Amino acid sequence: MWDYSEKVKQHFFNPKNAKLVSDANARGDVGSISCGDALSLSLKVNPDTEIIEDAGFQTFGCGSAIASSSALTEIIIGKTLDDALKVTNQEIADFLDGLPPEKMHCSVMGMEALHAAVANYRGEVMEDDHEEGELICKCFAIDDLMIKRVVKANGLQSIEEVVNYTKAGGACTSCHEKIEWVLDEALAETAEAGIDVAAVARANQKVAAVPQPIAATAKPKMAVVSETSDPEHAKRLALIEQVIDEVRPAVQADGGDIQLVDVEDHLVFVSMSGNCSGCGLSGLTLANLEIKISDALGETVTVFPLQPSSEDAEKKEATYDL
């Protein structure tokens, strides 16, 4: 049996706003019956103030899916659309006093429904980047698709590299056998597609090598920023820095730290240190950061954690030589 919080149970057994808002002027539908969860969110938005005056949900799904939907409506009623869009799935989970890692996707579904509803109200089309693979690392909630994506993008070849790049398997290590299978599959797929893994790895060496300057200098981000001559790129970097600066106090409050290392196209590389290394919740911090940066830039980016800057980490870096 899942170890659900009292708050989750409360919102499951007595959900709030379980209804179709009759005079709704925004609707967000996400999920599917074959995937096992689906959510229909209806909103009544005041056209003058853009304040959400009423919200209702209909949900097909497990206990935490229903509780997350209920929590979402409670959080957003009374907020303006812009403020509601700032709500992250972590805030939904926090509202419920936490969700088991395997159930975090329920809170993500709530956030997606909200984005879909706002897009619907504004007559926009939302970019659908939803994909769900087999959950491999339960500690950091990382699935096989994420691992494959990172393996291919960075030309990774060993399980140590996968742990360092994705954090998958970085805590309890019980999924290492599964990570090896996923890695083998990904390597077989790249080989089939005729991609030279070594070339990808070489191209990424700049990225892989960056954590070392971190260990040496107190302000590693300067090194990256100074390389930039393109004003567009500099603007993006500044925006990303700004978002990271916003979340840093919270991370530091937990005894950790977070630094921007590099940005390449849609990949944002950060380094987490202190208590963050090996912390089961840093995956969630990163997921939030990803959402916030994506929002700030108005494009979808993926945030990858790099090595923590410890001597131990540098030793691992040495194994990157191919």
Add this chain to the structure above:
Amino acid sequence: MIYEAVNTEALPKTVYLDNNATTRIDPKVLETMLPFLSDYYGNPSSIHQLGATVGHAMAKAREQVQMLLGAEHATEVVFTSCATEATATAIMSAVEAMPERKEIITSVVEHPATLQLCQHLERKGYKVHWIGVDNKGRLDIDAFRQALSEQVAVVSIMWANNETGTLFPVEMLAKLAKSVGAQMHVDAVQVAGKYPINVQHTDIDMMSISGHKFHAPKGIGALYLRRGTRFRPLLRGGHQERGRRAGTENAASIIGLGMAAEIAYHVMAGENARQSMLRDRLEQGLLARIPSCFVTGNPQQRVANTTNIAFEYIEGEALLLMLNQVGVACSSGSACTSGSLEPSHVMKAMNIPFTAAHGTLRFSLSRFTTDDDIDAVLNELPAIVARLRMLSPYWDNDTNTGSAEMFAPAYA
């Protein structure tokens, strides 16, 4: 106090219909075991009286299990720590005993103990023939026949499915396996103690059973190993179980397993009739009271204690949480109960409609199940299903019908 005692008073009275997961220990079984957890602590391998007393009690237990399985010799019973160990022992023994044969036949609906071991062997280079099932969970016998060859080291098939109770014709399959010289292993966990077995008159070479599925404690199982079967032990390092399973015996549990086997043997005929009547009343009652639900598996060929019902447009974990709230314990093939994102492999293999794949409930009875238990479910479940459907975007509360078409989100 080093640990906190479980506050049993806090546990409300439970309607327990999850006996395919595990059963309660029969009080008579517990009574038989207790002296071997206190006064009779000797090692059964020892020469002295204290050890010999335990050894004699274990010998009796072996005969009791022999009787339940219908084995020709008591020595054909090898005690193990669980059925998973028995299954691993059987399959690994067969592939090691016949190293020239590199193929395995099994089904897609096996218990993970078989499934994941065979996947492991597949990665090691073995060719595994995964035999499928039809929409009622019946094995594809044609595919089974085609997979047979002199390359097959072992055929491992379950007798009854744990989720649906559907029976496979393992005696016939064993005959086919024997015709190509392959060893036949049967996972009999869900039939032992529930369905008459007379293994000596079959071509089955090995058979796994688990004690806690028929009122013995957890942590004890047995492997039936037909005399003359080529065998390689999984656990080496001791003479116990005639060298076929090293390690000091779990004496008290073995003795409990023996008593549980004897009781099951004697009450089986009457209990099968009684439990199938209760089961059918539950099943028919739910089908009559609740719209849009159906029985999965093959109702014509299944064990007496199991029914698996799929409820459309709602999700299984939500059902379990609400049933738990009213003191009813059962289980679901829903993805969300296991933490994986996929529904049960058994439901997927049967290709049951996707509108119901996440909403299956399994009720499994035992000899401690009463009429009142069945009434409790019949009273509580219809309202719970209705409540969850009211929340579901796939259900129209005005017409009281559901449809997958009425809700088709643009964003999956």
